[in-house]
Amino acid sequence: MSGDPGRSAGEARARIRSALGELVKADEAEFGLLLEDSGIVSAAAGSPGKTDPVAFGSLASAYVAAVSDLAPALGGGRFSQLLQTGPRSRIRLLPMPAGRAAVLLHRSRGATEGGLDEEGPDAAPLEAAIRALAKVETRAGDRRVGREWIRAAEHEIDRIFREKS
Amino acid sequence: MSMINYASREINCKVVYYGTGLGGKTTNLEYVFSRIDPETRGKMISLATETDRTLFFDFLPVDLGSIRGFKTRFHLYTVPGQVYYNASRKLILKGVDGIIFVADSQRHRAEANVEAMHNLYENLESYGYDLSTIPFAIQYNKRDLDDVMSVEEMREQLNPGGVPDFEAVATEGTGVFETLKGVSKLVVKTLS
Numbered sequence: 008m009s010g011d012p013g014r015s016a017g018e019a020r021a022r023i024r025s026a027l028g029e030l031v032k033a034d035e036a037e038f039g040l041l042l043e044d045s046g047i048v049s050a051a052a053g054s055p056g057k058t059d060p061v062a063f064g065s066l067a068s069a070y071v072a073a074v075s076d077l078a079p080a081l082g083g084g085r086f087s088q089l090l091q092t093g094p095r096s097r098i099r100l101l102p103m104p105a106g107r108a109a110v111l112l113h114r115s116r117g118a119t120e121g122g123l124d125e126e127g128p129d130a131a132p133l134e135a136a137i138r139a140l141a142k143v144e145t146r147a148g149d150r151r152v153g154r155e156w157i158r159a160a161e162h163e164i165d166r167i168f169r170e171k172s
Numbered sequence: 173m174s175m176i177n178y179a180s181r182e183i184n185c186k187v188v189y190y191g192t193g194l195g196g197k198t199t200n201l202e203y204v205f206s207r208i209d210p211e212t213r214g215k216m217i218s219l220a221t222e223t224d225r226t227l228f229f230d231f232l233p234v235d236l237g238s239i240r241g242f243k244t245r246f247h248l249y250t251v252p253g254q255v256y257y258n259a260s261r262k263l264i265l266k267g268v269d270g271i272i273f274v275a276d277s278q279r280h281r282a283e284a285n286v287e288a289m290h291n292l293y294e295n296l297e298s299y300g301y302d303l304s305t306i307p308f309a310i311q312y313n314k315r316d317l318d319d320v321m322s323v324e325e326m327r328e329q330l331n332p333g334g335v336p337d338f339e340a341v342a343t344e345g346t347g348v349f350e351t352l353k354g355v356s357k358l359v360v361k362t363l364s
Contacts, residue, residue: 016178017178017179018179020178021179024179026349044177044265044266044267045175045186045247045266045268046186046247046249046266046267047175047184047186047247047267048184049175049177050180056303057236059214059215061214061245061247062214062215062217062231062233065217065231065233066217069219069228069229069264072263072266073228073259073260073263076259076263081241106266118351123282149306151176151363151364152176152183152240152242152363152364153364154364155240156239156240156242156363156364157360157361157363159239159240160236160239160244160360161357161360163236163237163239163244164236164353164356164357164360165353167208167209167234167236168204168208168234168349168352168353168356169207169208170207170345170349171348172211
């Protein structure tokens with residue numbers, strides 16, 4: 008990592024994307040998302056197909072948040088993973104450091120196909136990449152946009168948030 | 173708290189509608205969904221009970237398009253207003269960038285509004301958030317009904333700090349976009 012916080016954060020994010028891609032491959036998933044605790048998708052890997060990643064991410068994130076809050080009631084610190092199987096797809100949700108979560112979507116290949124294996128892929132490289140980002144991430148350094156951007160955004164807000172004609 | 177992702181050139185902002193049960197939070201979101209260009213909005217998700225009361229949240233992503241090279245998106249959420257769903261309300265506040273408090277103007281809902289406002293402060297505090305540092309606006313909804321409090325009375329009760337406030341009749345769309353625009357502009361200003 009370099010001494011420049013912005014560059015270091017960029018490198019850490021690249022490492023996260025790479026680790027998420029590896030996780031998707033290792034789990035033989037179609038695609039994967041890394042979710043912030045706010046429900047926002049911060050990284051994606053693989054092909055979402057017809058799935059809307061934003062809607063999917065918000066629901067998965069809410070699911071993770073609810074289960075995380077239930078975990079202490081079950082006597083645990085945090086849940087280890089969640090598996091859900093449907094007729095067409097299956098998902099694996101993995102808690103990550105810093106309140107994040109990874110969600111991996113698998114398409115079913117046939118009716119006889121079994122569920123996801125409970126052991127799951129090795130998520131350690133992704134966890135390490137997230138921890139590395141947390142070390143170099145600074146709110147201010149990450150948040151800056153120029154005045155021109157603000158003016159353009161305000162213009163778009165006026166344009167979008169109005170009655171359609 | 174808004175996330176600027178330089179690698180993917182994306183900016184995402186989370187705005188939450190908060191307030192007492194049956195105050196009109198979902199109605200605000202439904203109105204936005206029905207009136208903005210379908211090209212700019214994603215799918216609206218409503219996790220509601222059989223009687224259409226919000227159970228967990230409503231969610232509407234709105235795409236502002238590419239602004240100076242950054243794909244910019246607002247994520248609009250409502251929380252369930254019913255008192256006993258506090259755990260859900262608290263979860264939805266995680267990572268919030270802007271808050272719209274929807275107050276019910278009917279006189280008999282005054283106490284419920286105050287209670288919901290206290291609940292907002294408490295829930296934010298539990299995450300270490302300070303409402304005075306978060307873009308925040310209040311909407312006095314249901315101005316068309318009988319026996320509503322005056323705006324001055326409501327300001328005294330709910331808005332002593334003088335944050336931006338708006339009168340609304342969400343069922344008709346009055347004040348809905350004004351409120352959303354007000355908070356959205358405050359949110360983008362925090363990014364500079």
